Amino acid sequence: MPQPPPDTLVADRTPDDMARMFDQIAGRYDLLNRLLSGGRDRVWRVRAVESLQLQGGETVLDLCTGTADLLLALAAPRGPAARVVGIDFSVEMLRLASRKIHGSTVRGAAGLLRGDAERIPLADRSVDGATIGFGIRNVRDRMAALEEARRVLRPGGRLAILEFGAPGAAPVRAVYLWYFRRLLPLVGRLVSRHGSAYAYLPASVGAFPAPDAFCALLEEAGFSEVRCERLTLGIVCLYSARAV
Numbered sequence: 001m002p003q004p005p006p007d008t009l010v011a012d013r014t015p016d017d018m019a020r021m022f023d024q025i026a027g028r029y030d031l032l033n034r035l036l037s038g039g040r041d042r043v044w045r046v047r048a049v050e051s052l053q054l055q056g057g058e059t060v061l062d063l064c065t066g067t068a069d070l071l072l073a074l075a076a077p078r079g080p081a082a083r084v085v086g087i088d089f090s091v092e093m094l095r096l097a098s099r100k101i102h103g104s105t106v107r108g109a110a111g112l113l114r115g116d117a118e119r120i121p122l123a124d125r126s127v128d129g130a131t132i133g134f135g136i137r138n139v140r141d142r143m144a145a146l147e148e149a150r151r152v153l154r155p156g157g158r159l160a161i162l163e164f165g166a167p168g169a170a171p172v173r174a175v176y177l178w179y180f181r182r183l184l185p186l187v188g189r190l191v192s193r194h195g196s197a198y199a200y201l202p203a204s205v206g207a208f209p210a211p212d213a214f215c216a217l218l219e220e221a222g223f224s225e226v227r228c229e230r231l232t233l234g235i236v237c238l239y240s241a242r243a244v
């Protein structure tokens with residue numbers, strides 16, 4: 001099957017290209033997440049859930065849900081939400097998400113929908129919180145996805161976005177960038193058996209706006225109380241915002 005080169009910008013890939021790439025890596029996605037993050041990905045997801053400041057009993061949307069790890073962290077009994085809905089356009093990711101949900105205690109409270117983050121198939125003001133875990137970087141029209149998230153959130157509802165960044169301090173940054181640009185694509189290629197997906201990861205992170213610019217985008221999309229918290233030395237940014 002033809003694959004776009006790893007340095008092809010997100011804007012040059014069609015949604016079908018992108019969904020196909022995620023279909024192809026779905027089977028090894030969780031294993032690689034644990035391996036490549038040294039297990040930190042679980043901590044990042046918990047921080048994202050906490051930042052929503054849920055009181056218990058809410059309905060929360062997880063956009064770009066993938067294999068549903070963030071969705072599972074949101075839903076009771078592990079998380080505070082009473083009902084969770086995950087949306088993704090990759091059929092294989094959704095298949096794995098569905099299997100995990102059915103094997104968990106949250107199965108009665110979780111729903112999955114196939115759809116595009118740029119056109120969320122939910123009514124206005126229908127959710128109390130929303131999350132996007134390592135997905136916004138892959139969305140072609142990020143402003144459209146952010147405006148859609150704001151549309152489906154009730155006023156006052158919070159959005160939490162996890163995305164990769166890079167450490168600020170020079171020596172740590174150099175070591176991390178070597179790992180991220182050299183070692184990670186190699187391990188990713190060997191384990192996922194996909195030629196380019198894990199080379200696309202650092203390329204797409206490099207093309208993602210700096211934290212200040214992304215915060216400005218969130219404000220432009222109609223969010224207030226926008227902030228960026230750097231997790232694990234800045235390797236990950238947790239963006240949080242409140243729908244107006």
Ligand SMILES: C[S@@+](CC[C@H](N)C(=O)[O-])C[C@H]1O[C@@H](n2cnc3c(N)ncnc32)[C@H](O)[C@@H]1O
Nearest residue numbers: 022064065066088089090093116117133135138
């Ligand atoms: C890197 S994975 C992240 C999965 C999960 N949120 C996590 O934290 O592990 C990105 C996911 O976003 C999905 N995705 C990317 N762009 C999308 C879009 N425009 N609409 C819906 N899903 C999208 C992909 O199919 C993939 O499952």
